Amino acid sequence: MKALWLVVGFASALQAQSIAPPADATPLVAVQGRGVQIYRCDQQIGAFAYSFVSPEAELLNSEGLKVGEHSAGPTWTWNDGGFIVGKVLAKQASTDADSVPWLLLQTSAKGAVGKYLASAAYVRRTDTHGGNAPSTGCDATHLGTMLRVPYTATYTFYKKTK
Numbered sequence: 001m002k003a004l005w006l007v008v009g010f011a012s013a014l015q016a017q018s019i020a021p022p023a024d025a026t027p028l029v030a031v032q033g034r035g036v037q038i039y040r041c042d043q044q045i046g047a048f049a050y051s052f053v054s055p056e057a058e059l060l061n062s063e064g065l066k067v068g069e070h071s072a073g074p075t076w077t078w079n080d081g082g083f084i085v086g087k088v089l090a091k092q093a094s095t096d097a098d099s100v101p102w103l104l105l106q107t108s109a110k111g112a113v114g115k116y117l118a119s120a121a122y123v124r125r126t127d128t129h130g131g132n133a134p135s136t137g138c139d140a141t142h143l144g145t146m147l148r149v150p151y152t153a154t155y156t157f158y159k160k161t162k
Contacts, residue, residue: 019090019104021122025158029116033057033070033155036148037100037131041138048140050133050147059155067116074105076123076155082114086123100131100151122158129153 035057039050054072061067068078077083086105093101103125110118131151138145 018092019102021158024160024162025122026161028157028159030156031059031061033059033153037151039133039147041142041145048138050138078114078117080114082117084110084117084120094128098132099128102126119159120157121160124156125153127154
């Protein structure tokens with residue numbers, strides 16, 4: 001069993017390296033995101049499928065206290081009023097096939113207020129569990145239906161050191 005955990009841990013480490021932030025970035029803070037990925041049943045090129053709408057999650061620190069929120073944009077808003085908006089730079093499949101991918105994002109807008117996120121240059125989403133839209137259930141009778149799929153993830157915020 002120990003060997004299995006080592007293999008899983010090694011696979012996780014390799015996965016994280018493929019979306020590693022630039023060498024001049026250092027971690028600011030890591031939090032857990034707990035919430036939902038929201039999808040809408042749409043008709044796309046003659047077929048029905050779920051389309052991503054937005055995330056909706058609480059950001060929790062290591063003590064389990066809410067320190068912020070994650071929402072459409074994608075946007076991360078801290079309890080002190082600071083916020084950032086990200087743009088995807090890299091994407092990697094999750095180690096869990098039923099989960100949303102791991103991402104590296106660069107911040108493209110920052111809130112004027114805030115201690116933690118004011119210097120954030122990158123956000124990395126890893127350790128995802130859940131959140132993928134189902135491949136079935138979207139048809140003409142469900143057109144426009146919104147679906148909220150639970151997920152968790154680790155969000156690590158980085159600042160540039162140079």
